[in-house]
Amino acid sequence: MKQRWLRSTVRDLQLYYVPDISSSPLRMDTNTNPLGENPSCREALEDCKTIGLEQYPSTYGDALRRELASLYGADMDEIVVGNGSDEILDIIFKTFMEPGGNVVMAYPSYSLHGWFGQINGGGSVQVDLEEGYQLDVDGMLKAKGDLVILCTPNNPTSNTFAKEDVLRLVEESDRPVVVDEAYGEFARPGSSFIPLVDKYPNLIVTRTFSKAYALAGLRVGYSIANKDLTLAMQKVKVPYSLNKVSEHVAVKAVRDQDFVRRTVDIVNGERKRLEDGLSALGLYVYPSEANFIMFRCPKDSAELVGRLAAKGVLIRDFGKKRLLENCARTTIGTREQNDLLLDRMAEVIREWR
Ligand SMILES: Cc1ncc(COP(=O)(O)O)c(C=O)c1O
Numbered sequence: 001m002k003q004r005w006l007r008s009t010v011r012d013l014q015l016y017y018v019p020d021i022s023s024s025p026l027r028m029d030t031n032t033n034p035l036g037e038n039p040s041c042r043e044a045l046e047d048c049k050t051i052g053l054e055q056y057p058s059t060y061g062d063a064l065r066r067e068l069a070s071l072y073g074a075d076m077d078e079i080v081v082g083n084g085s086d087e088i089l090d091i092i093f094k095t096f097m098e099p100g101g102n103v104v105m106a107y108p109s110y111s112l113h114g115w116f117g118q119i120n121g122g123g124s125v126q127v128d129l130e131e132g133y134q135l136d137v138d139g140m141l142k143a144k145g146d147l148v149i150l151c152t153p154n155n156p157t158s159n160t161f162a163k164e165d166v167l168r169l170v171e172e173s174d175r176p177v178v179v180d181e182a183y184g185e186f187a188r189p190g191s192s193f194i195p196l197v198d199k200y201p202n203l204i205v206t207r208t209f210s211k212a213y214a215l216a217g218l219r220v221g222y223s224i225a226n227k228d229l230t231l232a233m234q235k236v237k238v239p240y241s242l243n244k245v246s247e248h249v250a251v252k253a254v255r256d257q258d259f260v261r262r263t264v265d266i267v268n269g270e271r272k273r274l275e276d277g278l279s280a281l282g283l284y285v286y287p288s289e290a291n292f293i294m295f296r297c298p299k300d301s302a303e304l305v306g307r308l309a310a311k312g313v314l315i316r317d318f319g320k321k322r323l324l325e326n327c328a329r330t331t332i333g334t335r336e337q338n339d340l341l342l343d344r345m346a347e348v349i350r351e352w353r
Helices: 041-048 062-072 084-096 113-117 138-142 163-171 227-236 243-257 256-282 301-312 334-352
Strands: 079-082 102-107 123-128 145-152 176-180 203-208 221-225 291-296 327-331
Touching: 041 227, 041 243, 041 327, 062 243, 079 084, 079 227, 084 113, 084 145, 084 176, 084 203, 084 221, 084 227, 102 113, 113 123, 123 138, 138 163, 145 163, 221 227, 243 256, 256 291, 256 334, 301 327, 301 334, 327 334
Parallel strands: 102 123, 102 145, 145 176, 176 203
Antiparallel strands: 079 221, 203 221, 291 327
């Protein structure tokens, strides 16, 4: 293939994270739900035999939009549902970023935020986080771009951003501000920006079923924003992109908030124990409000992650990235999973000295 056949904006792209999982039965690398499959799945998938798979799903996923609207006390016309929150982010970029334009994003953060800019024919202006991985609000306000995006809790640093900083960014920006809350369920109560979408004409919040709902394999995500922003996004979305099976299971999962609460309780209950265990091994642990923890290794984090993978536990290395030197990230698991992680990590560190 000739390079010039490729659109100029995508010539230097690399494949996304494709880990070798063959020797690591315990996956703590993608911040998914440690409790296993969502209990709504079994029954809901049984129903799928009779939901008419020969027909298209509803064009904009109305059943799930209705269910989420009732969960949040919102209007269904304030909600877009799609194939993972990654699709929702893609829609947002397609709707609000001019070709050749830019997204203003925090760095370090979710790498796909910049990637969505690039694949949509634009770019990103990355504004470094400050001390304690907090937002440089003035820097982001000054940066030129068609929209602003951040995630809180932030991936991979695991902290939340100060609420007043995000609010100032929203209030002082004359452009859409996207608050990606993929890990919002795990953060301190009252920290979500969803209740503010009617107050701010430029605020869009995104969420996912991949984490607290344990449905990463089904690919379901959503946004909440005022009706004008939402309608503009619906016009851009690929019609029917949320398939009938995923929508049906997600509706049932929304009705089972007990499972979400149980997940959050277990993860939040385990966080301190895992943080203490990692610190006791000589690792520097950063504060977390998510279902994962970032820590800094005294030596090469890639080697630690590689040695741990060989012992059956996969976590994710970020150590080659600027501002994340020798940092790695682990999902917070169940007590048994965390104990196994700590045991194996202790072995690695002993053998490594
Ligand atoms: C910050 C953030 N946003 C969005 C996503 C994408 O989630 P989904 O599985 O809903 O596409 C992730 C996935 O890890 C994430 O970390």
